[in-house]
Amino acid sequence: MRTTRRSAPHLRIAPVLGLLAALLLPLGLTFAPPATAAPAAADPVRIMPLGDSITGSPGCWRAVLWNRLRNSGYTDIDFVGTLPPQGCGQAHDGDNEGHGGELVTNVADQNLLPGRLAATRPDIVVMHFGTNDVWSGIAPDRILAAYTKLVTQMRASNPDMRILVAQLIPMNPASCAACAQRVADFNARIPGWAWATSTERSPITVVDQWTGFSTATDTYDGVHPNASGDDKLAARWFPALKAVLDAGVPQDPGDPGDPTACTARFRAVSTWQGGYQGEVTVTNTSASAASGWTATVVPTGGAHIGQVWNGTLTTAADGTATVTNAAWNGTLAPGASATFGFVATTPATAGAPAATVTCTAKSSGS
Numbered sequence: 001m002r003t004t005r006r007s008a009p010h011l012r013i014a015p016v017l018g019l020l021a022a023l024l025l026p027l028g029l030t031f032a033p034p035a036t037a038a039p040a041a042a043d044p045v046r047i048m049p050l051g052d053s054i055t056g057s058p059g060c061w062r063a064v065l066w067n068r069l070r071n072s073g074y075t076d077i078d079f080v081g082t083l084p085p086q087g088c089g090q091a092h093d094g095d096n097e098g099h100g101g102e103l104v105t106n107v108a109d110q111n112l113l114p115g116r117l118a119a120t121r122p123d124i125v126v127m128h129f130g131t132n133d134v135w136s137g138i139a140p141d142r143i144l145a146a147y148t149k150l151v152t153q154m155r156a157s158n159p160d161m162r163i164l165v166a167q168l169i170p171m172n173p174a175s176c177a178a179c180a181q182r183v184a185d186f187n188a189r190i191p192g193w194a195w196a197t198s199t200e201r202s203p204i205t206v207v208d209q210w211t212g213f214s215t216a217t218d219t220y221d222g223v224h225p226n227a228s229g230d231d232k233l234a235a236r237w238f239p240a241l242k243a244v245l246d247a248g249v250p251q252d253p254g255d256p257g258d259p260t261a262c263t264a265r266f267r268a269v270s271t272w273q274g275g276y277q278g279e280v281t282v283t284n285t286s287a288s289a290a291s292g293w294t295a296t297v298v299p300t301g302g303a304h305i306g307q308v309w310n311g312t313l314t315t316a317a318d319g320t321a322t323v324t325n326a327a328w329n330g331t332l333a334p335g336a337s338a339t340f341g342f343v344a345t346t347p348a349t350a351g352a353p354a355a356t357v358t359c360t361a362k363s364s365g366s
Contacts, residue, residue, distance in 0.1 A: 044078040045249050047241070048122035049096045051129040054169065054224060056098020058086035061225060061233035066092040068238055074245055080120040095120075104129040105138055108146035114334035117157040117287040123249045125154055126237060128166040128209065131223065134182045135171065143186065144193045149263075149285070155202050156261035156286030160250040163204045164240050165194060169233070172215040173222040183210070207240045209233060261286040262332075262361040264295050268353035269341070276303075276353040279341045280323070282361075284332035290361040292330040293338065297321040297357050301350035311340035332361070 049055050049062050062079065067090060069077060078093065085094020097116055107113055107129075127150075133143045147165070154161045167187040171179045187210050198204040209232075215222045218229035225233060263285050269277040280297060284290045298320050299305060305315060311323040321342070329338040344353070 044076045045124065045245060046078050046080045046120065046122045047124045047126060048080050048117075048120055049098060050081075050125050050127040051098045052102045052104075052132055053098065053100035054131060055128055056081075056083055056086065056096045057100035057224075058088050059096060059098045060088035060227070061230040061237070062094065062096060062098075063088040063090050063092040064230050064234035065237050065241070068234060069241070069245075072242070074242070077245070080122055082116050082119055101132060102129075103132045103136065103138070104150070105133050105142055105146045108149040111153075111283060111285055111335040113150055113153050114157070114285060114287045117153065118334050121157070122154075122161070123158065124162040124164065124241070124244060126164045126166075126241065128168065128233075130186065131168055131171060131183075134168070134186055135173070135176055135179055135223075137178075137182070140186045140189050144189060147193065148197055151197055151202075151204070152261055153285050153287065155199075156288070159201060161202045162244045162249055163202065164207055164237070164244070165190065165204055166207045166209040166236075167191075169209045169213045169218075169225065169229070170215050171223050180215075205240050205244065207236055209236050262290065262293060262359045264357040264359040266297070266355045266357045271353060274348065275343060275345045277341065277343055278353060278355065279339055280355075280357050281337050281339045282325075282332075282359050283337040284334055284361060286361075286363075287334050289334065289364040290330075290332040291364040293325050293332065293359055293361040295323045295340070295357060295359045297323065297342070297355050299344055299353075299355040301346060301354070303344040303346045303350060303353070303355075305342050305344045307343040309341050310338070313342070331364070 049059065051059075053059070055062070066079060079095050081095040081097035083096050083098065085092070085096075088094070097120070130143050130147075133146075151163060154163060167190050168183050171183045173179060191206050194204040194206045213229065213232055218225055218232055220226045261284075263283050265281045265283070267279055269279055271277075280295055282293050282295055284293075295311070297305060302319075304319050305313065305321040307313075308321075308323055310326055310329060312326065314322045316322070323340055323342075325338065332338060346353075
């Protein structure tokens with residue numbers, strides 16, 4: 001956390017200095033005024049362009065946007081990402097997180113983002129992501145669930161993260177007749193999702209990249225932008241990003257003791273009459289290491305957990321089980337997981353094994 005330093009009270013030293021100066025002048029000695037330290041320069045605002053090949057292969061709208069920002073006086077910025085520049089024929093800060101061919105659902109399912117966030121520490125994320133998912137026919141609900149998971153991971157990295165999310169540019173490849181309507185249908189869902197997911201501390205801004213963009217004149221293959229498309233993308237990003245920069249971006253990533261984000265997943269390993277064996281996998285979805293975790297398991301159907309391994313069990317009167325990590329599996333790097341198993345007893349009338357599981361984790365600094 002930043003702290004404010006109070007200046008020392010003013011001391012009445014001028015008469016003393018005057019007397020010393022008078023005594024030393026015959027000797028040719030003088031006092032120079034004490035040097036004043038220059039104020040420390042603020043860190044540049046770190047902006048991560050996040051997406052797939054539209055963002056990174058080569059994603060030349062980033063070069064257009066960078067130069068427009070610089071020419072407009074926004075010189076204290078730093079585009080960040082684990083991928084290097086791919087050319088584009090004009091000088092710019094080309095670092096980015098645009099991985100060609102990636103699906104946003106895969107990035108969420110495989111917890112790929114936390115490590116990238118840890119390596120780059122962005123203050124702002126500019127995201128155009130989901131084109132490959134739409135092309136693959138993945139349902140909008142699943143894509144938006146992936147968006148939500150990525151936003152959760154962004155906020156775990158920086159609770160004050162500013163997030164700009166694009167309504168995708170149109171798509172009309174020769175090999176996917178249904179893609180044009182799929183993009184339109186998905187884009188219609190984004191504003192409602194953003195409204196529900198945005199917070200005062202970490203707002204989400206929707207940027208309409210769809211309206212006025214033509215696959216015939218602004219792409220070279222019905223999907224990827226050409227020079228005209230790059231100009232249009234940059235023109236839409238610019239006012240939204242300018243507004244965020246003008247408002248000011250907190251650059252305090254939070255205290256070391258802030259909670260670390262995690263997810264918990266249940267599965268039934270085997271079943272028998274009157275019971276089953278289950279397991280829960282806890283995954284650190286933040287960009288920082290966790291030093292311990294706790295999972296809550298609420299089994300359905302009147303089941304009762306009576307035995308746990310790879311964790312320590314506490315059971316409430318209503319059957320809710322709380323499991324904390326063992327000594328050897330509490331430390332989780334970003335994206336890492338730990339699994340504990342258990343045996344549950346069930347009534348004869350119980351259905352298929354199921355449970356609601358949640359988790360909390362402690363950061364390594366707590």
